[in-house]
Amino acid sequence: MLPILNVFSWRKFSQFATAGLVAAALSACGGGGGSAGAVPGAPGTTPGTAVAASVTLVTSASTIAASGADGTEVILTAIVKDANNNAIPGAIVSFKASSGNISNTNREADATGTVTEKLNVKGDASARDITITASSGSATSAPKIVTVATSASTTPKLLLTSSSGTLSSSGATGTAVQIKALVLDSNNVVMPNTRVTFATDSGALSASQVNTDANGVASVNLATGTDPTTRIITVSGNVAGAPAAIVKVNVAGTRITVNASSTVNLGATSDVAVALFDSADAPLANTPVTFSAAINPLVTKNGGASTGMTDAAGKLVLSYTATRTGNDVVTVRALGETASAAIAISTANFSIKAVDLVGATITSGDTNVCYPVLVSNFVGGVAQGGTVSISTSRGTVYSDSLCSTALTGATGLTSGAARVYVAATGPGIATLSASSTATNSVVQSTLEFVSPLTSTAVISLQGTPAVVGANLPGSTTEQVTLRAVVMDKSSQGNPVKNARVSFSILSDASGGSLSQPSTLLTGSDGSATISYIAGTTTTAVDGVVIQAVVQSPVSAASAQAKLTVGKKSLFISAGTGNLVLTPSSATYQVDYAVFVTDAAGNAVRDVAITGAVIPTHYKKGEYVPQLNAPWLAQMSVRCENEDRNKDGVLGPFEDQNGNGRLDPVIPMNITSSGKTDASGTATISMVYPRDRAYWIDVEFTIRGAVSGSEAAYVGYTTLPALSADYANSGITPPGQTSPYGLSTSCGDTK
Numbered sequence: 001m002l003p004i005l006n007v008f009s010w011r012k013f014s015q016f017a018t019a020g021l022v023a024a025a026l027s028a029c030g031g032g033g034g035s036a037g038a039v040p041g042a043p044g045t046t047p048g049t050a051v052a053a054s055v056t057l058v059t060s061a062s063t064i065a066a067s068g069a070d071g072t073e074v075i076l077t078a079i080v081k082d083a084n085n086n087a088i089p090g091a092i093v094s095f096k097a098s099s100g101n102i103s104n105t106n107r108e109a110d111a112t113g114t115v116t117e118k119l120n121v122k123g124d125a126s127a128r129d130i131t132i133t134a135s136s137g138s139a140t141s142a143p144k145i146v147t148v149a150t151s152a153s154t155t156p157k158l159l160l161t162s163s164s165g166t167l168s169s170s171g172a173t174g175t176a177v178q179i180k181a182l183v184l185d186s187n188n189v190v191m192p193n194t195r196v197t198f199a200t201d202s203g204a205l206s207a208s209q210v211n212t213d214a215n216g217v218a219s220v221n222l223a224t225g226t227d228p229t230t231r232i233i234t235v236s237g238n239v240a241g242a243p244a245a246i247v248k249v250n251v252a253g254t255r256i257t258v259n260a261s262s263t264v265n266l267g268a269t270s271d272v273a274v275a276l277f278d279s280a281d282a283p284l285a286n287t288p289v290t291f292s293a294a295i296n297p298l299v300t301k302n303g304g305a306s307t308g309m310t311d312a313a314g315k316l317v318l319s320y321t322a323t324r325t326g327n328d329v330v331t332v333r334a335l336g337e338t339a340s341a342a343i344a345i346s347t348a349n350f351s352i353k354a355v356d357l358v359g360a361t362i363t364s365g366d367t368n369v370c371y372p373v374l375v376s377n378f379v380g381g382v383a384q385g386g387t388v389s390i391s392t393s394r395g396t397v398y399s400d401s402l403c404s405t406a407l408t409g410a411t412g413l414t415s416g417a418a419r420v421y422v423a424a425t426g427p428g429i430a431t432l433s434a435s436s437t438a439t440n441s442v443v444q445s446t447l448e449f450v451s452p453l454t455s456t457a458v459i460s461l462q463g464t465p466a467v468v469g470a471n472l473p474g475s476t477t478e479q480v481t482l483r484a485v486v487m488d489k490s491s492q493g494n495p496v497k498n499a500r501v502s503f504s505i506l507s508d509a510s511g512g513s514l515s516q517p518s519t520l521l522t523g524s525d526g527s528a529t530i531s532y533i534a535g536t537t538t539t540a541v542d543g544v545v546i547q548a549v550v551q552s553p554v555s556a557a558s559a560q561a562k563l564t565v566g567k568k569s570l571f572i573s574a575g576t577g578n579l580v581l582t583p584s585s586a587t588y589q590v591d592y593a594v595f596v597t598d599a600a601g602n603a604v605r606d607v608a609i610t611g612a613v614i615p616t617h618y619k620k621g622e623y624v625p626q627l628n629a630p631w632l633a634q635m636s637v638r639c640e641n642e643d644r645n646k647d648g649v650l651g652p653f654e655d656q657n658g659n660g661r662l663d664p665v666i667p668m669n670i671t672s673s674g675k676t677d678a679s680g681t682a683t684i685s686m687v688y689p690r691d692r693a694y695w696i697d698v699e700f701t702i703r704g705a706v707s708g709s710e711a712a713y714v715g716y717t718t719l720p721a722l723s724a725d726y727a728n729s730g731i732t733p734p735g736q737t738s739p740y741g742l743s744t745s746c747g748d749t750k
Contacts, residue, residue, distance in 0.1 A: 053083040057134045057141035068122035069240035071195035078134035087113025090628040098131040160245035169228035169253040170280035176221040190216025230336030253279020260341040263441030264322045265350040272318040283314025295328040349378040352434040354447040364448040370403035375418040383416025386438035393431040395424025424449040451494035461559040478534040484548040495526025500551040507545040510535030510565040570711035603680025607704040611670040617697040618664035625729035639746035691735035693721035
């Protein structure tokens with residue numbers, strides 16, 4: 001793909017340039033792309049009158065390997081100067097060799113008067129001397145001799161080493177390992193200016209090909225490539241004619257830790273904490289961790305099995321349940337690292353639980369209420385003594401029933417039991433933990449704190465999106481998500497769980513409906529969610545009114561949301577970059593990115609995109625050569641498309657040039673990638689013959705349609721060309737003479 005320069009692209013305009021208009025141009029290399037080049041017809045430096053007085057030829061080596069393998073080429077450098085020893089930019093340099101192959105025999109000197117080419121001996125491995133000269137005008141260099149060597153002394157060997165056998169997994173600046181390649185001939189003489197090709201099976205190299213320096217050494221840096229996995233990286237080096245060499249580097253420093261209670265009671269559940277860090281002790285977030293236990297179930301804290309992801313702090317919490325007795329082992333793995341922890345399953349009756357005022361076990365309770373917490377520790381029916389350490393992940397543990405004195409230190413067991421208290425001001429799940437100081441075993445249970453529904457509760461209702469398209473008959477695609485949130489204003493504005501909310505439609509001319517059931521209980525976040533399904537007809541703005549009401553003896557709080565059912569608005573925009581494709585030697589292709597959004601700027605997917613193109617004008621004229629400059633476009637006249645009514649049928653007074661057809665016809669096609677993707681984008685491609693570039697101006701229309709809505713985008717452009725096709729005035733470019741003629745009249749075909 002190729003950068004576009006000076007292309008009349010995607011800008012609506014009322015008047016195109018007149019004679020002498022610079023052709024829109026693109027640069028290409030190979031069959032499909034390259035870097036930006038000159039613009040055909042662009043103004044250049046007026047050729048000077050300097051005459052070449054000397055040409056100096058330098059060769060990078062006096063011998064060349066008979067193998068002709070890539071990387072064994074000899075570099076030829078020619079420098080052209082005038083009588084005052086000044087470099088001559090733009091001078092044409094010709095190379096001649098008595099045998100072998102030169103990459104280009106005729107080249108234009110750069111701004112320093114220099115031309116560089118390569119000599120190779122592919123196809124002829126015979127021993128011989130090759131004589132090379134370089135000339136410019138009447139000046140010719142002194143001949144240079146390059147000997148084709150077939151002796152063993154030219155066969156290189158390669159040694160590969162690393163500055164360290166270990167690469168830090170952090171990938172931090174300064175941690176890269178340097179890989180050095182030393183190239184020697186069979187006599188152990190260093191071989192400068194020899195190309196070494198590097199490759200690696202993982203990580204990242206700073207370069208893939210490097211020439212050896214004067215000491216026969218080529219160097220690259222190896223980094224982790226943002227992958228902190230513990231592994232062995234194999235780096236290989238290759239030199240033409242020599243066996244490949246490898247060096248191995250260990251990526252190290254990543255570590256995974258697992259923290260679990262050494263003893264868990266039979267039937268109890270305990271947390272297992274996993275942490276993952278790189279060599280710089282930085283947490284590794286969003287990294288998959290696999291885990292297993294030999295005997296008992298092990299899952300993530302939220303219930304997932306076998307694989308979990310670390311959080312932003314590089315941590316993962318697992319939940320271990322002791323369903324069977326024995327000695328268990330928990331194993332965790334990530335990024336090539338493994339860690340394990342042994343867990344002994346105890347048959348002791350060691351437990352912790354929250355209870356209500358009558359002693360019944362509870363799993364949820366109101367915020368700002370003080371609840372007893374009971375710890376029991378028996379083995380074989382015998383009460384255990386000692387102390388236990390009690391903690392909570394939410395709220396505070398207290399030593400008194402009024403929850404006024406926070407618990408400090410361990411609590412003693414009396415007849416195998418201990419009682420403390422817990423309270424929390426905010427909603428959420430609390431993990432209650434008790435650790436026996438005698439046996440080092442840990443037990444856990446959970447208590448969810450919820451905000452109670454009071455008379456001060458408030459409710460909000462929001463619909464997303466607020467504007468929705470009407471559904472086609474039988475369709476339910478167009479929907480709005482309605483989210484009601486109940487908050488307790490008497491406390492800290494906490495969300496209220498288990499509040500009963502009823503949804504209803506108060507007004508809707510579209511004939512829409514609500515998903516069922518329409519009465520829901522709020523979750524831990526205080527929200528209840530339902531869907532509104534639009535009807536088949538449109539409404540006025542805010543014509544749909546939905547209500548949510550709290551159903552409780554202590555609160556009847558309500559809220560409303562207003563929606564609009566309308567014809568879904570689409571907006572299409574399009575544009576192109578500085579790239580072009582060359583699908584064949586006879587055609588160009590330009591791609592346009594199409595963006596479809598709704599009235600709120602949201603991407604719209606599944607919009608069917610189509611395109612149409614029609615010429616607005618065609619031009620007569622020709623490209624004229626310039627000395628040491630690109631071809632220059634000279635337009636003689638610009639004519640309107642003869643198909644005035646754009647029906648494709650030759651009608652009265654339309655054939656202005658009298659050739660029996662409608663010019664310029666439509667020598668191009670435009671295709672679409674189909675429907676827009678999740679980002680609301682699609683691609684339109686325009687393909688046309690190379691000889692029509694610059695000579696035709698076009699109008700293109702891009703249309704999008706979905707659910708009965710349609711939008712269009714119209715743009716104008718001059719068909720762009722490739723600068724590589726017009727850069728050399730010694731090579732005839734495509735469309736050198738306009739396909740429509742040279743004359744200054746639109747009334748003929750001359």
